[in-house]
Amino acid sequence: MSGVILPVVLTLLIQAMVTMSTVAIPVLMPAAAGELKVPSTYVGIFMSLIYLGATVIAPVSGYFINRFGAIRVSQVCLVLCALGLGTFSIPVLPMMIIGALVMGIGYGPVTPASSHLLVRTTPVSMMSVVFSIKQTGVPVGGAMAGAVVPHLVILFGWKISAILVGALCLILGIFLHRYRKRFDTERSALTRLSWKNVVESVKMAVSHPQLRYIVIASFFFSTMQLSLISFIVIYLIEDVKMTLVRAGIILATAQTGGIIGRIVWGALVDRGINPRLMLGILGIAMTACGLISAAFSPEWPFFAVLIVCALFGAAAIGWNGVYLAEVARVAKPELAGMATGGSLFFTFAGILIGLPAFSLLVEKSGSYPLGFVTVAAATFVCGIVLLLSLKPR
Numbered sequence: 001m002s003g004v005i006l007p008v009v010l011t012l013l014i015q016a017m018v019t020m021s022t023v024a025i026p027v028l029m030p031a032a033a034g035e036l037k038v039p040s041t042y043v044g045i046f047m048s049l050i051y052l053g054a055t056v057i058a059p060v061s062g063y064f065i066n067r068f069g070a071i072r073v074s075q076v077c078l079v080l081c082a083l084g085l086g087t088f089s090i091p092v093l094p095m096m097i098i099g100a101l102v103m104g105i106g107y108g109p110v111t112p113a114s115s116h117l118l119v120r121t122t123p124v125s126m127m128s129v130v131f132s133i134k135q136t137g138v139p140v141g142g143a144m145a146g147a148v149v150p151h152l153v154i155l156f157g158w159k160i161s162a163i164l165v166g167a168l169c170l171i172l173g174i175f176l177h178r179y180r181k182r183f184d185t186e187r188s189a190l191t192r193l194s195w196k197n198v199v200e201s202v203k204m205a206v207s208h209p210q211l212r213y214i215v216i217a218s219f220f221f222s223t224m225q226l227s228l229i230s231f232i233v234i235y236l237i238e239d240v241k242m243t244l245v246r247a248g249i250i251l252a253t254a255q256t257g258g259i260i261g262r263i264v265w266g267a268l269v270d271r272g273i274n275p276r277l278m279l280g281i282l283g284i285a286m287t288a289c290g291l292i293s294a295a296f297s298p299e300w301p302f303f304a305v306l307i308v309c310a311l312f313g314a315a316a317i318g319w320n321g322v323y324l325a326e327v328a329r330v331a332k333p334e335l336a337g338m339a340t341g342g343s344l345f346f347t348f349a350g351i352l353i354g355l356p357a358f359s360l361l362v363e364k365s366g367s368y369p370l371g372f373v374t375v376a377a378a379t380f381v382c383g384i385v386l387l388l389s390l391k392p393r
Contacts, residue, residue, distance in 0.1 A: 007121045008134055010179060011114035014074045015137025016144065017172050018110050021081040022050055022103060023145035023255075024165050025088070026230045027248060030237060031158040035091055040234045044359030046088075046100045047230045051351040053104020058348055059202050061109035061341040062116075069184025070113040071176055077113070078173035080106025085166035089159040108348065111324065115340040117183060119328045125270065127329050132266025132321025139258030139317050142229060146251030150244050202342045210330050211343065213389050214279055217382040218323055218347040221279075223354030224286050224375045225316045228254060230355060232293075232309065235368040240305070241298045253306050254313030261318020266325065275326040276386050282322075283383025285315035290376030294369035323347075 029043040064073050084103030088096050114134055122130045145165075152161035206212055232254065236247040265282065269275050289312035296305060327343045358371045365371075 004121055004123075004126070004130060006179075007117050007183065008130055010071075010176065010183075011074075011117060011134045012137040012140070013172060014078065014110055014176070015114065015134060016141035017169050018077060018081050018107050019138045019141025020144045021085055021141075021165055021169055022047070022107055023142040023229055023251075024085070024149050024162065025050070025100070026233055027145050027149040027251070028153065028158045028162060030234060030244060031153050032091070032096075035158075036093065038093075039363065040238070041359045041363050043230055043234065044355040044362075046096065047226060048352050048355045049097060049100035050104040050107060051226075051348045051355070053101045053106075054108035055104075055345055055348040055352050057105050057108035058112065058341045058344040061112040064109060065113050065116045066186075069180065069186075070117040071180045071184050073109050073113045075173045075176050075180075077106040077108075077110050078169040078176075082166035082169040082173075085162045085169070089162040091159065108344070109341075111344060112341040115324060115328050120186075124329070128269040128275070128322055128325040129263065129266040131325035131328065132262040135321035135324060136259045136262045138320060139255035139262065139313065141255075142317070143252040143255035143259070146233075146248045146253075146255060150248035153244070202345050206346070211327060211339075213386055214276060214323055214326060215343050215346050217279060217283060217386055218343065219350035220354070220375070220378040220382050221283065221286065221316070221319055221323075222347045222350040223358070224290065224379050225319075226351045226355055227358050227371065227375050228290075228293075228309075228312060228316050231358065231362075231368060231371070236296070236305070239368055240296050240300065242302075246302065250305060250309050254309040255317060257310035257313030258317025261314030262321040264314075265318055266321045269322050269325070274390060275322050276390055278322050279319060280383045280386030280390075282315050282319045283379045283386060285383075286312075287376040287380040287383065289315055290372045290379070294372040294376075296369075 025046055026043045029046070030040055033040045033042060061073070081103050084099045084101075084106060086099070087102060088099030090096065090099070115131070118130060118134060119127075149161055149165065152164060156164070206215055229251070233244070233247040233251050236242040236250055237244060242250070265278055269278055289308060292308050293312060296308075324340060327339050330339070354375065358375065361374060362368055362371045
């Protein structure tokens with residue numbers, strides 16, 4: 001057990017910081033949009049650009065991890081997120097586009113790197129809960145963005161706020177150097193990057209009978225997750241007439257729900273619940289929360305919105321740990337990074353395609369609720385398919 005704690009803590013910190021850097025974008029966007037004279041819905045475009053970078057780099061992450069080590073790759077990812085935020089802080093659209101893409105290239109390899117490290121240090125009986133604890137770094141980082149960044153914007157403006165979050169990424173990247181010799185022990189200078197390996201990592205995710213359905217579901221689950229994270233603040237400000245600080249609290253609460261959900265769902269799977277059953281139930285829960293959220297109005301009590309978004313976060317943000325643990329469990333230990341990278345190609349593609357579609361739907365219809373209802377319909381279908389495809393574990 002003692003050999004598991006340090007890798008979990010390190011990977012959780014890494015995940016939290018890269019997530020905080022990406023979730024800072026939708027929190028910064030209301031202020032940035034006003035200065036740039038563009039619609040707030042542009043946040044969907046910037047988030048999609050982040051995941052474009054992540055989608056492109058994810059399938060080749062296994063090569064870099066095997067060649068340089070999981071810790072070194074994580075350090076580079078943190079530096080790229082910092083550079084991306086610094087570039088995003090330049091209030092010129094082409095520079096902001098470049099910044100988002102650079103952040104995505106930094107974001108993509110983080111999860112495969114952590115899977116590569118954890119699968120070697122975690123007993124099989126603890127796999128789901130350990131991966132879920134590590135994946136709480138995503139909602140922890142999101143909660144930090146929701147709780148801290150609005151106050152930074154009020155104090156320093158959105159541009160300086162972006163730079164400050166980037167500085168935190170750099171500090172953690174430097175701190176990690178002390179652990180490289182300890183954990184990056186299986187590097188191979190003979191590892192070669194080839195298109196065959198890239199294709200194999202993607203093929204592995206959809207050809208394996210135990211992974212196919214959950215990988216496809218992850219495409220739509222990730223759309224719902226990022227729709228919640230990216231648009232809830234703007235939706236609450238524009239339609240529900242909340243202040244930025246109150247909307248930030250709601251985002252932080254949704255992320256906190258995701259933290260609790262990831263740990264609870266992972267623990268339940270480790271106690272015998274079929275991962276596909278759990279993911280199917282969560283898909284239907286996302287649908288219910290999405291439909292309720294579409295009904296928000298200025299007449300809703302703040303506390304009621306808080307509760308709904310906490311439950312929404314538990315489902316829409318809480319599914320990843322179970323998903324990634326199942327991918328790592330099915331793959332051989334030496335292929336965990338490759339399998340995770342291949343599966344994340346589809347997960348990130350759901351964000352890459354889904355967020356612009358959400359933005360376009362909202363821009364054309366003028367209705368955030370319609371966007372949430374549309375994505376909810378997709379997660380409902382996924383949930384039902386997963387439940388109908390259940391087989392003994």
